[in-house]
Structure formats: structure tokens, C-alpha cells
Amino acid sequence: MTKPMSKTSAGAAVIVRDLVKRFGTLKVLDGVSLEIQRGQMVAIVGRSGSGKSTLLRCMNALETIDEGTLQVCGHDVSSRDRLVVRELRRDVGIVFQSYNLFPHLTVERNITLALTSVKKLSKHEAQKVAHKVLALVGLSEKAQSYPEQLSGGQSQRVAIARSLAMAPQLMLFDEVTSALDPELTGEVLKVMEDLKRQGMTMVLVTHEMAFARRVADIVVFMHKGQVWEMGPPEELFTRPRTAEFAQFISSGL
Numbered sequence: 001m002t003k004p005m006s007k008t009s010a011g012a013a014v015i016v017r018d019l020v021k022r023f024g025t026l027k028v029l030d031g032v033s034l035e036i037q038r039g040q041m042v043a044i045v046g047r048s049g050s051g052k053s054t055l056l057r058c059m060n061a062l063e064t065i066d067e068g069t070l071q072v073c074g075h076d077v078s079s080r081d082r083l084v085v086r087e088l089r090r091d092v093g094i095v096f097q098s099y100n101l102f103p104h105l106t107v108e109r110n111i112t113l114a115l116t117s118v119k120k121l122s123k124h125e126a127q128k129v130a131h132k133v134l135a136l137v138g139l140s141e142k143a144q145s146y147p148e149q150l151s152g153g154q155s156q157r158v159a160i161a162r163s164l165a166m167a168p169q170l171m172l173f174d175e176v177t178s179a180l181d182p183e184l185t186g187e188v189l190k191v192m193e194d195l196k197r198q199g200m201t202m203v204l205v206t207h208e209m210a211f212a213r214r215v216a217d218i219v220v221f222m223h224k225g226q227v228w229e230m231g232p233p234e235e236l237f238t239r240p241r242t243a244e245f246a247q248f249i250s251s252g253l
């Protein structure tokens with residue numbers, strides 16, 4: 001966890017080329033190409049239904065892809081090889097809007113569960129990792145609490161900590177603050193900003209435009225299943241190249 005980038009040095013963490021994804025006859029991703037460098041934070045924005053979640057889910061092999069190629073943390077996701085998928089999931093963490101914590105387990109146990117069962121760490125080692133990641137998200141004092149005793153923002157930070165405990169090289173966040181009140185949103189955004197400072201590679205789908213503009217290295221605007229605009233936020237937000245993006249940012253979404 002201390003060195004999320006240690007496994008591989010500089011270079012691309014994600015390479016997407018001409019990616020096509022269909023649900024039945026609906027083309028949800030229509031030729032998406034993009035590259036994400038290690039250590040970068042990429043924010044994906046766009047209207048509901050533009051394919052943001054699907055793109056993120058493809059990166060973790062939660063969706064199969066129909067055309068094109070996709071490389072994530074050195075794994076060829078398009079191969080659909082079971083072993084590749086297993087290795088991929090070990091390197092990639094994903095956090096959703098819903099935290100999916102086990103209500104009957106303490107915060108600490110929610111985090112150590114996969115460490116002891118999947119990673120085969122001893123209980124003591126797993127607890128050490130849990131305390132480390134809880135400190136990272138500022139919740140050391142909540143280790144023995146149960147999910148119902150936490151606020152939404154704290155729950156989401158535990159969900160992030162649980163994912164970090166697996167020492168991923170890449171973190172995917174799908175609208176992790178969308179269910180939170182503004183004041184709780186801030187504490188979760190701060191955790192993501194801290195992670196970026198520590199060198200974690202991150203892709204986040206978000207409606208927090210001010211955050212994306214201030215913190216992300218690259219903003220990707222998706223429209224109709226395509227990368228409609230992409231670039232450094234200052235450039236993109238000051239001079240939108242397309243009417244669609246200009247309209248999107250002026251609508252305050």
C-alpha cells in the first residue's frame with residue numbers, strides 16, 4: 001500500500017483502443033480510445049447514459065467488450081482469459097456509489113475479510129493493514145464500529161479503505177459521492193485528492209465538476225458513447241471545442 005506504483009515503473013496504466021460495447025442492439029461505447037498514464041487522475045464526465053459507467057466497468061472486466069482492445073495494468077482485458085481477469089482484479093480496485101459494507105461486521109472485519117480469505121494473510125497481519133488504510137482515510141477510531149454507526153461519508157471512506165487494503169495499482173471510482181450530502185462529499189473528495197498526491201493512478205466518473213477541474217490531470221467528456229473531448233481541465237473548461245461540452249458545463253451538471 002505504501003508504494004502503489006512499485007510493481008511497474010512509468011508508462012501507461014490503461015490503454016483503450018477503438019473500444020466498442022453493445023447491449024443488444026444498443027451501441028453503448030462507440031469506438032473509445034484513450035490512454036491513462038501511471039500516477040494520473042482522470043475524471044470522466046458527461047450526461048447520464050453517455051457510457052461512463054460501462055467504460056469503467058470494462059476496465060475491471062465487469063463487462064465484456066465487443067470490439068477493440070483494452071490493456072489495464074499490463075493485462076490484456078480483451079483476451080477474456082479467466083486467469084487474466086483474476087490477476088486484473090487483484091491490481092484494480094473499484095468503488096461504487098453504494099458502499100456495500102457488510103452490516104453485521106465491524107469496520108475492521110469488513111476490511112480484513114478479503115485479506116484473510118483471498119490474500120491468506122494472518123489475522124494479525126490483516127489487522128495491521130486495516131489500521132494502515134483506515135488511517136489513510138482518517139477513520140482510525142472507527143475500526144470497531146459497525147456500518148450503521150457511520151455517516152454516509154464515513155461509510156464511503158471505509159469502502160475506499162477496504163479497496164486500498166488489497167494494494168491495487170489502479171483505483172476506479174464510479175460516482176462515489178453522488179449519494180452524499182455536500183459536506184460529506186468534501187471528506188470523500190479529500191481522500192481521493194490525498195491518494196492522488198501519493199501517486200495512485202485513478203479513474204473517476206464524477207459530477208463534481210469543480211473537483212475535476214481543480215484536481216484531475218485529464219478530463220474526459222463522454223457523449224453518445226464516445227470520447228467527445230479530452231484534455232487537461234484548464235484547457236478544456238476555458239475553451240470547450242464542442243457545443244455539447246460547452247452546454248454541459250454551462251448547465252452546471
Ligand SMILES: Nc1ncnc2c1ncn2[C@@H]1O[C@H](COP(=O)(O)OP(=O)(O)O)[C@@H](O)[C@H]1O
Pocket residue numbers: 023028046047048049050051052053054055
Ligand atoms: N446491463 C445493461 N443492459 C442493457 N443496457 C445497459 C446496461 N448497462 C447500461 N446500459 C445502457 O447503456 C447506456 C450507458 O449506460 P452507462 O454506462 O451506465 O451510462 P452513464 O454511466 O454515463 O450514465 C445507457 O443507455 C444504459 O441504459
Ligand SMILES: [Mg+2]
Pocket residue numbers: 052053054205
Ligand atoms: Mg453511471
